[in-house]
Amino acid sequence: MKVLSSYQAGKLTLFLKGELDHHEAAAALRKISRTMDDYLPRECVIDMGGLTFMDSSGIALILKISKLVGETGGRAWVENAKSQPLKVIDASGIDRIIKVTTGAEQ
């Protein structure tokens, strides 16, 4: 999987692309942690529009990103979740504690 990022006016957007599983999650988290340290964003968007597969490792990654950005008083949310990754999010119940949008409502 790939993690691309963009930063503007306090908002960091992370674009997740490909398949996110346990094997990919550790490297993705290291990269995201470094990016967080560089920008210390007030807001962090986790854009899942390019994600074709995700298991519960993706849930752990979302929670970790939320915790990291929360440590500096910021907040994180998920955008463009769809199909299989959205179903995993729904099954986990994580959308009760972190805002999740599917793109359709925007």
Next chain:
Amino acid sequence: MKQLNYIKLEFPARSVNEGFARAAAAAFAAQMDPTMEELGDVKTAVSEAVTNAIVHAYPDTVGTVQMRLRLLDGNTLEIMVRDRGRGIPDVKKAMEPMFSTGGEERSGMGFTIMGSFMDSLRVRSAVDRGTTVTMSKRIRAKGS
């Protein structure tokens, strides 16, 4: 239930094999003419079960993971993932949502996801003898 077809796979408990395991499961399930959603469900459940074996069963060694898929009558897919690792002392507790003894890349939602995406889920485990996860899902004919 009558067995119509099966495959057996065995691979070392290395995380790089997680993607291979779910791709193999999807390739086997394709003969059942599943929808994209059903295929995604199967891939997700396999990914969770295989990852559990890789993360938890063999903390200090690289053991072996076995996977068996069976096509049963009634267009039912049965998936079995087995390890011969350290086992789970308390299966009931391990299946509780958010319970995890894994690292920060694990959420403790693996069994919850497996149970949600498959029709049945059974976990048998014995300490120092290993764990067997058996799941099944009926694949509905497209358009029905």
